[in-house]
Amino acid sequence: xxxxxxxxxxxxxxxxxxxxxxxxxxxxxxxxxxxxxxxxxxxxxxxxxxxxxxxxxxxxxxxxxxxxxxxxxxxxxxxxxxxxxxxxxxxxxxxxxxxxxxxxxxxxxxxxxxxxxxxxxxxxxxxxxxxxxxxxxxxxxxxxxxxxxxxxxxxxxxxxxxxxxxxxxxxxxxxxxxxxxxxxxxxxxxxxxxxxxxxxxxxxxxxxxxxxxxxxxxxxxxxxxxxxxxxxxxxxxxxxxxxxxxxxxxxxxxxxxxxxxxxxxxxxxxxxxxxxxxxxxxxxxxxxxxxxxxxxxxxxxxxxxxxxxxxxxxxxxxxxxxxxxxxxxxxxxxxxxxxxxxxxxxxxxxxxxxxxxxxxxxxxxxxxxxxxxxxxx
Numbered sequence: 488x489x490x491x492x493x494x495x496x497x498x499x500x501x502x503x504x505x506x507x508x509x510x511x512x513x514x515x516x517x518x519x520x521x522x523x524x525x526x527x528x529x530x531x532x533x534x535x536x537x538x539x540x541x542x543x544x545x546x547x548x549x550x551x552x553x554x555x556x557x558x559x560x561x562x563x564x565x566x567x568x569x570x571x572x573x574x575x576x577x578x579x580x581x582x583x584x585x586x587x588x589x590x591x592x593x594x595x596x597x598x599x600x601x602x603x604x605x606x607x608x609x610x611x612x613x614x615x616x617x618x619x620x621x622x623x624x625x626x627x628x629x630x631x632x633x634x635x636x637x638x639x640x641x642x643x644x645x646x647x648x649x650x651x652x653x654x655x656x657x658x659x660x661x662x663x664x665x666x667x668x669x670x671x672x673x674x675x676x677x678x679x680x681x682x683x684x685x686x687x688x689x690x691x692x693x694x695x696x697x698x699x700x701x702x703x704x705x706x707x708x709x710x711x712x713x714x715x716x717x718x719x720x721x722x723x724x725x726x727x728x729x730x731x732x733x734x735x736x737x738x739x740x741x742x743x744x745x746x747x748x749x750x751x752x753x754x755x756x757x758x759x760x761x762x763x764x765x766x767x768x769x770x771x772x773x774x775x776x777x778x779x780x781x782x783x784x785x786x787x788x789x790x791x792x793x794x795x796x797x798x799x800x801x802x803x804x805x806x807x808x809x810x811x812x813x814x815x816x817x818x819x820x821x822x823x824x825x826x827x828x829x830x831x832x833x834x835x836x837x838x839x840x841x842x843x844x845x846x847x848x849x850x851x852x853x854x855x856x857x858x859x860x861x862x863x864x
Contacts, residue, residue: 516545550580584613618647651680667697685715701731719749753783787816821850
């Protein structure tokens, strides 16, 4: 999915918060904790673990001890050990919302998004004002495709910390919901916070392409190119804007350069194929779609358009195979059903064609309605 920034409290902050409120039942345990804390603050996490181990041996009923050891394990990426310690802390202190939060963080890192969301839910239920949990829950929802839920949580997080990454991430979620205007507003705010990062200009350019503000998008891509001149995706985005104003020459130049910058990037070949289709250069378009699929075998849009090109080249068996593959990869891709239906009309498979047209219409493709009326009587 996308580069989503998780928010976590640093070990230094965790220790600074916990120490003043921790009461140690034995002096020796306290000594070990102080030694472990000093080592952790110095970045000596592995060395700190032995001190935390000794403290826990002497006092295994202190939730903060397990929490501190978990934090050190987290820093050295011993996620299994950290998870176990956060769980122990929660068992000893069921309202320990920070432990739920950090356990959720680890589950997020391990791509257990459902488990992460449950832990963030629990942290928030215990402390509704623990706003960094809303941010991390938003990223987990984002990765699961729950973009509406992500937007709601990012909005809550922004109340506490209206920072660059939160605006950027909420903008990405709104873009996925096709709320391009909302995405642009967030990217505007991100640019206000940090006008030196190409990512916000690039993403705003994509959103402007979404509302067909191609001239405005071109300006954003050009700014992004100034800040990051060797980023292939920026040239690809700029090419889409150029296609929008029928400037195929500029678009081809940008797509060729994008392909040079990143040899394994499928998008430039796909978009170059679209241009060549418009120019009725079907043989070269076919080569571009072939290359896009070679680089990204799950690129369902490329299969769909390659099927269209094969149909124009009278390969009526090959086009069906490609439409089938596009549908296999994305069963909700209405355009592929429509195109497969068109192909079936050429082979007099009326029942099959009408089934595909009806499926395409149900999936929201308005083009299917007219052909259903005319053909499927």
